[in-house]
Amino acid sequence: QVIGEPSRPVLTRNQLRSDGDMCMYALTVSTIEPKNVKEAMTDPGLKLCMMITLVVNRQLLQELFCLLKNLKFDVDELNPNAMVDGNTFDHPLEQVIGEPSRPVLTRNQLRSDGDMCMYALTVSTMELKNVKEAMTDLAWIDSMQEELLQFKRLDVWVLVPAPDNISPLTLKWLFKKKHDEEQTVIRNKSHLVVRGYRQEEGIDFEESFALVARMEAIRIFLAYATHKSFTVFQMDVKTAFLHGTLKEDVYICQPEGFIGPDHPSHVYKLKKALYGLKQAPRVDDITFGSTHPRYIQLFFNLMESRFEMSMMGEMTFFLGLQVNQSPCGIFINQSKYVLEILKKYRMESYDPVGTPIEIKYKLDLDQNGTPVDATKYRSMIGALMYLTSSRPDIVHATCSCARYQAKPIEKHLNEVKRIFRCLRGTVNTGLWYSKDSGFELTGFSDADYTRCKDTFKSTSGGAQFLGEKLVSWSSKKQDCTALSTTKAEYVSLSACCAQVLWMRTQLMDYGFYFNMILIYCDSKSAIAISCNPVQHSRTKHIGVRYHFIKEHVEKGRIELYFVKTDYQLADIFTKALPADRFNYLVHRLGMRSLSPKELERLVKSR
Template identity: 45%
Template sequence: MEAIRLLLAYAAHCGFKLFQMDVKCAFLNGIIDREVYVAQPPGFENKSFPNHVFKLAKALYVYVDDIIFGSANEDLCADFAKLMTNEFYMSMMGELNFFLGLQIKQTAEGIFIHQEKYAKELVKKFGLDCAKPMRTPMHPNIKLDKDEHGRDVDETRYRGMIGSLMYLTSSRPDIIQSVGVCSRFQSKPKESHFSAVKRIIRYVLGTTNYGLWFPKTDSFQLVDFCDADFAGDRIDRRSTSGMCCFLGKSLIVWSSKKQATVALSTAEAETKHIEVRFHSIREHVQNGNLDIQFVNSEGQLADIFTKPLIEERFCKLRTELGIITSSLFP
């Protein structure tokens, strides 16, 4: 998904029109018209002939899939499509509007990606389509723990909800922190955890048409924000690191992850993401390849990936990340 978002961000920046072609079939165990040899796969070595190779009688698997391509010159796209259809068993699907579950809308001002169809199906699947929508995915004062004395809930259903929400984060970074917190309790979920997940889905219910906006801009500079809370997890007091990466004004990569070790100070919590890469990063700074700057709390966009926020702060950061509603587009 990162590669797809990178391509979309670049296309928006350059004013490319993206198109899609479909490979009509994949070949499993196809006939080979030439000699092909492969090394002995691990675990399937012939002990009598350890240095020999296998000669294939049929193709193991030739995997092909949809192709995305684009250019600022649409005539070149037409020529490329004609060339590909003449050489391979492919068909032109036209302008790119749906790929790997992402709905894509291309305009002269940029590209908008969302999963509205999937979000509506998710809410309906778990029976919350008639529930009251929530304004944020997680209450700012919530502190989830193991809740060992709480009432057990269906593990299969709970895991299904988490898995479905994780797929939605392909275009909805605003829910990744709350989904990540709830995913920590998949082994023995309790009623309190189940209520937290339902709140996320109720938030999705009110924001099904939200997605990521990649605007057409002159700047294509790589900018990354990193942040961490301090000892935010109630169980082991580990901190949560959050990061988001922009190309120009297009958000292409984000993460929210609990740190592997316990930080004894806020400084350790803020820099734990560097780990053994510290010296490499320092060299890049000295060589002028990187410019590291302090960002105050008000301008720290990665704050949304480290902890639950109050509604005003959450909505402000959501907008600054480029998460907007599809109703803005005709």
């Protein structure tokens, strides 16, 4: 079924003339060039070839041949395991290890030579640079064919003569190796994408929009799952992008390596949206939970009746977050990512520090400072920003350093390195959502007056909780210049109110209708202004956008309470703090440090 002339590393069955040929056919050909035995033992094909070489007894060779012969050859054009010539290897059901829905097995789970053969046939650890290299590896050819068979099943395109005066869009193959939690390759995935950046508005597309879930919405769901004692599961929609119907006429070239010999000049006219198009984005990661396995299966069956789904089991890793579920609660962290970035920026051997930012604020625009590599500086900031999804303790320090990405100097880089040194000592720290706490929506608002030494603008900080579960936080330099501490606190209150109202809307979908939502502030004057519906000369200069909090206080949706600074939890998002104060607030935010052994002990407690 392969179109074109790919260089084939295996023999057809008609060409097999001996038992040894059959063994080599089943094992396929490895393109790896090992430098030593240790590297050769990492490749299943080479490993089994060495085993066969050591078999000098004819009887043992015959037994190995019989074992391989038990792997049946069937032809099915819709089988995702189809080989180059349309043949496939199928295990007998009684030989399947673990869950049958799992596409492949890791090497640690292989218990027989037949399993090792299946691993060699379905998974490749080869790093690819182009399609030419992919066509030399059977596993990647299998993956590309799986992608094209999905296109055929979903009726994505139709082959037509190339229209006049229209330049078809070109395609590109993308290759990705999917890993499990142990970073072992479990699947080879090929994506055929369109170079959508060559589309012209009004010709190839009109509107483009992508729905993106906010990280706060994901944490709200996890907090709700903890509150209801749900077990959270995850599933994936296969080829989700291909379910969108196109309104425009879009023509694309035939994919490289699969050009029809009968019509090499023809092009494909798209019926469905393809990866890379401006109008293609779709969401395909689904998380759901229930207290009973029966409802989990019912929901999966319902989704599978509409779409082709892939059940991924209990949620353990989602959008970069490690989610550890136990009978006591849910622990969210990014410890593996912390180790990766420490290694990437060569910070794994640095001495740890207790806080991410020093008490004496040193960051400003120093024109006389020694410049540093701006690309590396921005890369480090980006890595830390991604980490703030589960580490609110470094948010203020990271956002402060992020203001100087245009022209970073040496002292800015030193402050960034201090954050990494703080991470060095808190690798296993994350958010703990306990099942024992309540589910009331509350907020904390704070501000630090004229914190920025360059613009003399204040810094707003906010934290929102569901019970004792921290689900949202922020640290941001204010857009306006406040004339007093009161004005800075008032502006911060408005920002916190906006976030609380958004969360209130989200929680309506869960069946919660919150009113009189408590927001704690440590400024009595800012609370007085918010509760006073009358404008006067001392507040008329404040932007209209910040006065909307008065409306919601008057309607009873928001209720403001005074809290002493010692108990202001948002204090950590506005300023540098001493170690004892910092550690106290980190603990009050619900952050804990749990080692892998402690997490394993929590899971086993069920």
